[in-house]
Amino acid sequence: MIKKILFVCLGNICRSPAAEGVFNQKIKERNLEQYFFVDSAGTGNWHVGNLADPRMRETALVRGIELTSRSRQIVEQDLYEFDYILVMDRENLQNVKSLIKDKSFPISTKIKLILSYSNKFQIDEVPDPYYGGQNGFDKVLDLLDDAIDGLIESLID
Numbered sequence: 001m002i003k004k005i006l007f008v009c010l011g012n013i014c015r016s017p018a019a020e021g022v023f024n025q026k027i028k029e030r031n032l033e034q035y036f037f038v039d040s041a042g043t044g045n046w047h048v049g050n051l052a053d054p055r056m057r058e059t060a061l062v063r064g065i066e067l068t069s070r071s072r073q074i075v076e077q078d079l080y081e082f083d084y085i086l087v088m089d090r091e092n093l094q095n096v097k098s099l100i101k102d103k104s105f106p107i108s109t110k111i112k113l114i115l116s117y118s119n120k121f122q123i124d125e126v127p128d129p130y131y132g133g134q135n136g137f138d139k140v141l142d143l144l145d146d147a148i149d150g151l152i153e154s155l156i157d
Contacts, residue, residue, distance in 0.1 A: 003155060004037045006082040007114065008092055012042030012071040015088040015126050015140055017052040019114060021060055021067045022144045026152055036155075039082075041074035043095040048073055053130065059137040074099065079107045086114040086151070089125040115143060117150035 007019035020040040027033050042048075051057065052067040060067050076099045079085065087093045093113060100107050115124045126143050129136030 002035060002037050003084065004082045005039075005084045005086065006074070006078055007038075007040040007086050007088075008043060008074055008096055009040075009088040009126075010042055010092060010128060011044050011047045011130070012040055012073070013047045013050060013053045014056045014128065014130055014137070015144075016040035016042065017067045017069050017071070018056055018060055018065075018140055019086070019088075019144050019148065020069055021065045022141065022148050023151070025065045026148055030152070032152075032156070040069055041072050041078065043074055043092050045073040047071040055134070055137055056129070056140070059134070059141060063141060065141075076101060079111075080105075083110060084151075085111045086117075087111065088114060089128070114147050114151070116147075117154060118143065118147040119150050120146045 007016040009015035017040050020038050023038050027036055048071050050071045057067045074096060079099055085096060087096055096111055097108055113124050115126060121143055126140055127136065129140050
């Protein structure tokens with residue numbers, strides 16, 4: 001059975017497309033592509049239709065990761081269609097949970113902070129690198145690299 005995973009950040013141009021790219025790269029390296037459907041979205045709509053931020057694309061490409069997805073905004077239907085909804089920070093966690101209309105449907109259990117899967121880092125939010133320098137983009141990829149290893153391990157057990 002295919003597991004559907006959605007990564008979510010604010011504008012879907014830095015952190016969540018990076019998570020999507022890292023995840024896709026790692027499942028490709030492990031020949032697991034046929035077992036997953038992966039996407040990313042933002043809670044805001046400012047960048048809908050745009051490619052990821054050029055700084056994030058460049059930083060990822062240096063690591064051999066190509067970011068090709070286009071930004072989209074998360075919609076309520078995503079809550080029902082995806083098996084895992086992994087967000088970058090607490091604010092977006094709350095924004096995603098606010099989309100739940102039917103409070104009796106057990107959706108909130110599949111919505112988590114991506115860094116809950118981290119093994120090396122003791123923080124629980126992926127910082128937004130948008131207004132910072134190059135170090136912020138590298139840090140995002142370091143955090144996601146570790147967390148996505150943990151996520152994949154949890155999914156293939």
